[in-house]
Amino acid sequence: MEVEAATQLGKFIGAGIAATVALAGAGIAIGNIFGSYLTAAMRNPSAAQGQFANLLLGFALAEATGLFGLVVALILIFVV
Amino acid sequence: MSSPDHGAAAAAEGGFHIDPMHQFEISRIIPLEIGGIDASFTNSALWMVIVAVTATLFLTLSVGASKSRALVPSRAQLVSEMAYEFIAGIMRDIVGPSGQKFFPIIFTLFIFILLCNLFGMLPYAFTPTSHIIVTFALASVVFIGVTLVGIFKHGFKFVKLFIPSGVPVWLLPLISVIEVISYLSRPISLSVRLFANMLAGHTMLKVFAGFIVSLGFIGGGFLPFFFAVALTGLEVLVAFLQAYVFAVLSCIYLNDALHLHDH
Numbered sequence: 001m002e003v004e005a006a007t008q009l010g011k012f013i014g015a016g017i018a019a020t021v022a023l024a025g026a027g028i029a030i031g032n033i034f035g036s037y038l039t040a041a042m043r044n045p046s047a048a049q050g051q052f053a054n055l056l057l058g059f060a061l062a063e064a065t066g067l068f069g070l071v072v073a074l075i076l077i078f079v080v
Numbered sequence: 081m082s083s084p085d086h087g088a089a090a091a092a093e094g095g096f097h098i099d100p101m102h103q104f105e106i107s108r109i110i111p112l113e114i115g116g117i118d119a120s121f122t123n124s125a126l127w128m129v130i131v132a133v134t135a136t137l138f139l140t141l142s143v144g145a146s147k148s149r150a151l152v153p154s155r156a157q158l159v160s161e162m163a164y165e166f167i168a169g170i171m172r173d174i175v176g177p178s179g180q181k182f183f184p185i186i187f188t189l190f191i192f193i194l195l196c197n198l199f200g201m202l203p204y205a206f207t208p209t210s211h212i213i214v215t216f217a218l219a220s221v222v223f224i225g226v227t228l229v230g231i232f233k234h235g236f237k238f239v240k241l242f243i244p245s246g247v248p249v250w251l252l253p254l255i256s257v258i259e260v261i262s263y264l265s266r267p268i269s270l271s272v273r274l275f276a277n278m279l280a281g282h283t284m285l286k287v288f289a290g291f292i293v294s295l296g297f298i299g300g301g302f303l304p305f306f307f308a309v310a311l312t313g314l315e316v317l318v319a320f321l322q323a324y325v326f327a328v329l330s331c332i333y334l335n336d337a338l339h340l341h342d343h
Contacts, residue, residue, distance in 0.1 A: 053170075053328070060325040064269060067276035 011080060015073035022069020029062035098290035100283045104210055124214070127206045131195040139163075139191070163191065167327060174331040178338055185225070186334075189218065190327040197278060197319030201312070209322075210278040212271060219271035222330045230337030240340050270329060277322050281315045 037055045041048035110121035142156035153161060167187045171179050193209060200207025208214045230238045242259040243252065288308040295301035 053173075056321060057325060057328055060273065060321060063277070064273035067280060068269075068272060070276055070280055071272055 011076050015076040018069045018072040022066045026066020033058045100286035123206045124208045128208045135191050135195050175335045186327055186330055190323055193326050194323035207278050209274055212275040215271040215275040219267040223267040226333045226337045274322050281318055285311055
């Protein structure tokens with residue numbers, strides 16, 4: 001019974017760490033992308049519109065890496 | 081996550097038990113079993129049929145009906161033409177003229193995913209794209225199709241995709257292994273991105289909706305209410321963005337297979 005409880009505890013701690021660390025990384029990445037875009041757009045506003053598609057693409061890619069952490073957390077809780 | 085005894089305890093206290101994961105449950109509408117394989121018509125299948133029928137009817141009726149096809153378009157025709165022009169523009173920018181014959185599959189994928197995501201925002205609706213098996217099937221179609229296109233077009237030279245030009249020879253064993261791994265992980269990242277976005281967004285909406293109920297609207301519940309309204313707007317944006325990203329990444333993969341890094 002104690003082993004079971006310890007396993008459960010480990011799962012929850014692992015899931016929490018997975019979700020939080022991934023979230024921190026995704027937060028840094030998304031902030032970086034939009035910050036860089038704004039800096040560049042302020043320097044050359046005429047070229048900003050053309051890079052909007054790349055901005056969204058980069059945002060989605062960065063966000064996805066954060067969501068992989070969520071998937072790891074879900075796997076830890078529900079599957080393992 | 082909510083264990084049954086926890087839910088029973090909440091119900092016994094007279095509280096209102098909220099399960100944010102309940103919306104993702106699949107239920108059989110028409111049970112059907114073929115050769116030991118469960119092929120039931122589920123609520124997921126129902127919503128996919130609704131999406132497919134809506135998209136087909138809308139796109140054909142708004143543009144296809146010969147009477148209504150006008151030089152100055154009606155509103156419905158304008159929406160269809162905008163969607164067409166949007167994807168055609170992406171394909172022109174990324175793949176170039178040689179990719180135009182693959183336009184139908186990319187357009188179909190985009191419209192299907194977009195409508196699945198947007199219909200999922202309706203109350204009591206089911207989001208088929210919130211299940212990884214659905215998104216993985218879509219991503220597999222893209223991955224296998226793109227690989228076959230590359231092999232048929234280039235034959236054995238398709239291996240060049242895994243050997244970037246301008247890399248020192250002594251680095252090639254390492255680089256090509258990394259390229260192969262990154263190529264094989266494409267369907268996983270493509271499907272997990274869409275699935276996880278839908279799952280996380282809808283769960284978050286339900287969690288905040290639960291806060292409104294448990295706090296009571298007057299007793300502080302108006303704060304999560306306004307947050308939920310803003311989140312709904314964000315989710316509509318994400319629904320569009322994920323469909324767009326899926327289409328763009330499919331185009332990038334297609335471009336890789338057609339042109340093998342050299343532009």
